[in-house]
Amino acid sequence: MSFWRPLAHQVYYQALGSWIVDHPAAVAALHTVALALATLLLYRALRRVWPGPWAALAASFPLLSESTRAVISWPSQSTDLGVWLFTALAVHEAAARRLATTLLSLLAALLCKEVAVIAALLIPWMPGLGPPDRRTRMRWTAATLGLVAVWAAAYAWVRHHAGLSLPHGLENELPEGAAPVLMRVQWAWSNTIKALFSLPAVYDPRADVLGPAGLLLVLFAAGAFAFDRRARARLKEALPWVLWGGGWFCSAAASLVVIYPFWVPARSIYGSLGFGVMWAAVLGAAGPLFLAGILVLRLAAFAMSPGPPRSISDLPPSTGAFMDFEHLSRLQRLMREARSALKTRYPRLPAGAEVGQAYMPRFAQYAFGGSRGLQVWYRDSSLRWVRMEDFLRDPKRGLxxxxxxxxPPRQIALLSPEALRCQIRAKELLDRQAWRDALVELDRADSIAASGAARFRATEGATRAMALVGLGQNEAAEREALRAIALWPAHPAAHAVLGFLRYKQNRLKEAQAELVHALGANPNDQAARALLSRINQMVTAPALGYGTGERPPTPPPGSPAGRGP
Incomplete structure (x- = not known):
């Protein structure tokens, strides 16, 4: 753990720990209620000085962001949800001029996330809200700063004695060649604005529509101020709120520079209060049509944002984020299916049991949390996940x-460890060119493995194809390689074998394509790389010719295609 956030971590997980595992939908519903409550509190506070539409737009700004779905569905966002809820409560209490409850709310917000320091600095200075005069505002500021000082001292003491520090060395001095501070600030501000309009950090075609539409809205509002004296008067009256909201947004967004370059859009929720207040004041002053315009724009942006994926992809989405709703829903689907398959087959596991993982998609280990996910599912801290590379080093482990x-469509299967041991032995026999003995081991593996396990069977088919080529049974080998590719279209060894067979058939262009495919999935396959280089020379200089009797491009021992999953 990197931070001292006892309310959002210890208290939250102590209260909801079992519900998070067994009733995640109920926890999501609770998060939704908390967001709605925060919106209501902000609306009630702003309604004291603003017309209803202005207050409604500002208070509801985070509700129409794609990133807010992660706050609802991910318990780890309890920090952002907690600081948002208690900050909204502090604003509400300050608007009612209740200092004691404002301080209690700010303390709760600080115990959820450090960014609440911004609220402690700015809440006493809300234009037209809270303390009635400058002297009282100074007294409130002294009280909030005193609270921050006490909290900061306790925070520093806990972090020092508990040895807490940010991951990846994020709080160390910038190493040579690191992004400069101004670049980090620009990264934080621009990504926060993108997140508030449901856009990813990287380029997305939706920005080509939403960007010009937003610019037109601002230009029309500028025109209203230029030609409407009453609009200018309203803007002058609202200017303190524009400055207050702009200060809140810039401070909240700039606080994210510490996590550069690990972007998480859900963290933009805190800055959304300032952004919403600022633009509600500006566009509200321009006229009600402009408030409707930004609402329509944000509704369209939200509607155009991707929904949860229908299946679990091998690679994470390319959104430029460390974790966003697309990444999150992909991993949650993986965890749900893995847990369901395990708990259905094994309602109980013996103490100290080990469970293997095979062919897991990229970034999955973050969701598994080492062995902690398995331990939570079975309420047993002695259980262990075993990654496939560890099992390949020691196949005798009793998984x-x-x-x-x-x-897809069935994306989790349970595989017998003995079936995989047979496959490992078959590949060892291939390395010794014991083709028939390898086929015997593959037959045993096939008889042991349960139905399904498409990737295991694809690897078995590719390995069988290698053995059949070694025996000179090229037609049978081609059938097995094609079967493996049908089960797993990206299987590198199957494409490597098929590339060799096409080479033997003098179908050089097809051989090139198969070997390129194989190397794309497994760049370490030196045999496939050497064969491709030879074919490239033959294509450019056909007179070179080629010999006969070559054996298949068996991947070197230790490569992913040559030594198991």
Missing amino acids: STIVEFEP
Whole structure:
């Protein structure tokens, strides 16, 4: 753990820990209620000085952001949800001029996340709200700063004695070549604005529509101020709120520079209060049509944002984020299916049991949390996940089962460890060119493995194809390689074998394509790389010719294609 956030961490998980595992929908519903409550509190506070539409737009700004779905569905966002809820409560209490409850709310917000320091500095200075005069505002400021000082001292003491520090060395001095501070600030501000309009950090075609539409809205509002004296008067009256909201937004967004370059859009929720207040004041002063315009724009942006994926992809989405709703829903689907498969087959696991993982998609280990995910599912801290590279080094490990990631539609299968041991032995026999003995081991593996396990069977088919080529049975080998590719279209060894067979058939262009495919999935396959280089020379200089009797491009021992999953 990197931070001291006892309310959002210890208290939250102590209260909801079992519900998070067994009733995640109920926890999501609770998060939704908390967001709605925060919106209501902000609306009630702003309604004291603003017309209803202005207050409604500002208070509801985070509700129409794609990133807010992660706050609802991810318990780890309890920090952002908690600081948002208690900050809204502090604003509400300050608007009612209740200092004691304002301080209590600010303390709760600080115990959820450090960014609440911004609220402690700015809440006493809300234009037209809270303390009635400058002297009282100074007294409130002294009280909030005193609270921050006490909290900061306790925070520093806890972090020092508990040895807490940010991951990845984020709080160390910038190393040579690191992004400069101004670039980090620009990164934080621009990504926060994108997140508030449901856009990813990287370029997205939706920005080509939403960007010009937003610019036109601002230009028309500028025109209203230029030609409407009453609009200018309203803007002058609202200017303190524009400055207050702009200060809040810039401060909240700039606080994210510390996590550069690990972007998480859900963290933009805190800055959304300032952004919403600022633009509600500006566009509200321009006229009600402009408030409707930004609402329509944000509704359209939200409607155009991607929904949860229908299946679990091998690679994470390319959104430029460390974790966003697309990444999150992909991993949550993986965890749900893995847990369901395990708990259905094994309602109980013996103490100290080990469970293997095979072919897991990229970034999955973050969701598994080492072995902690398995331990939470079974309420047993002695259980362990075993990654496939560890099992390949020691196939005698007594795994209870192996959880294998599959292509759609059924994306999790349970595999017998003994079936995989047979496959490992078959590949060792291939390295010794013991083709028939390898086929015997593959037959045993096939008889042991349960139905399904498409990726295991694809690897078995590719390995069988290698053995059949070694025996000179090229037609049978081609059938096995094609079967493996049908089960797993990206299987590198199957494409490597098929590339060799096409080479033997003098179908050089097809051989090139298969070997390029194989190397795309497994760049370490030196045999496939050497064969491709030879074919490239033959294509450019056909007179070179080629010999006969070559054996298949068996991947070197230790490569992913040559030594198991």
